Amino acid sequence: MIVREIQCKSVLQKTGLPADYVINCYVGCGHACCYCYARYMKRFTGHTEPWGTFVDVRVNAPALLEREVRRKRPGSVMLSSVCDGWQPLEKKHRVSGACLAILVDHGWPVRILTKSTLVQRDLDMLADAEDADIGVTLTAAGEEIRRLIEPDASPTADRIRLLEDAAARGIRVWAFLGPFLPGLTDTPENIDALMGAIADLPLTHLHTDRLNFRSGVAASVRRTVMGGFPGLRKQYARLGADPEADRDYEARLHTLTRELARKHGLLHLL
Numbered sequence: 417m418i419v420r421e422i423q424c425k426s427v428l429q430k431t432g433l434p435a436d437y438v439i440n441c442y443v444g445c446g447h448a449c450c451y452c453y454a455r456y457m458k459r460f461t462g463h464t465e466p467w468g469t470f471v472d473v474r475v476n477a478p479a480l481l482e483r484e485v486r487r488k489r490p491g492s493v494m495l496s497s498v499c500d501g502w503q504p505l506e507k508k509h510r511v512s513g514a515c516l517a518i519l520v521d522h523g524w525p526v527r528i529l530t531k532s533t534l535v536q537r538d539l540d541m542l543a544d545a546e547d548a549d550i551g552v553t554l555t556a557a558g559e560e561i562r563r564l565i566e567p568d569a570s571p572t573a574d575r576i577r578l579l580e581d582a583a584a585r586g587i588r589v590w591a592f593l594g595p596f597l598p599g600l601t602d603t604p605e606n607i608d609a610l611m612g613a614i615a616d617l618p619l620t621h622l623h624t625d626r627l628n629f630r631s632g633v634a635a636s637v638r639r640t641v642m643g644g645f646p647g648l649r650k651q652y653a654r655l656g657a658d659p660e661a662d663r664d665y666e667a668r669l670h671t672l673t674r675e676l677a678r679k680h681g682l683l684h685l686l
């Protein structure tokens with residue numbers, strides 16, 4: 417992993433996401449998910465290394481945020497959008513955690529989405545916050561596939577336990593299911609297992625996602641899946657290049673996720 421400590425010029429970015437601002441304390445992400453859409457960030461940051469092999473740490477983010485929360489109009493803040501704020505380097509650098517503490521101190525609403533149980537150490541802060549929620553992304557019920565497609569993120573079962581812990585402390589919890597990969601994780605068995613595992617949680621909402629082929633995602637997914645699952649080679653050789661297959665995949669996934677959400681009593685959360 418190539419790690420650099422860098423200085424950023426601002427922290428709170430206006431966003432069209434379901435939040436007023438977003439904070440990304442890292443450029444790059446050590447979770448190295450093969451389907452990551454954020455790899456487009458390479459274009460804007462001059463990185464030529466493969467996605468998942470470099471991370472720039474915005475070490476001055478907390479200091480800047482202290483100033484920005486006094487200057488900018490208060491609003492809800494998402495952590496994060498083009499990195500995971502609690503990726504492995506957060507253990508040492510703790511920049512997302514420090515930014516979270518500032519937002520909570522100032523009473524700004526916080527929305528977290530992560531694939532890491534490292535955020536566990538910040539749950540006390542979230543429990544004390546006036547307005548905070550935490551969501552985890554879940555893609556694969558089986559660890560063999562999970563390790564292949566998201567090698568350095570936390571195991572799926574640990575992410576679900578994180579939601580259970582958070583909910584037990586009175587923090588609002590939600591889940592983001594997907595993206596589901598064709599022929600691999602878009603199966604009824606996988607989606608049924610994931611929905612079954614979260615069905616008893618007091619979720620506030622649920623998102624499902626299909627694989628999106630933009631920004632070099634198709635090539636990355638193709639490399640990963642064809643290497644790990646030779647039986648899918650034929651299907652993946654045309655991934656993202658066959659509009660009809662793409663439409664079929666999307667329609668099938670839409671129907672399946674709704675059927676299974678209904679089965680598990682989750683349909684109203686979609």
Ligand code: SF4
Nearest residue numbers: 445447448449452499
């Ligand atoms: S955790 Fe999110 S930002 Fe990080 S590599 Fe995976 S998809 Fe990309």
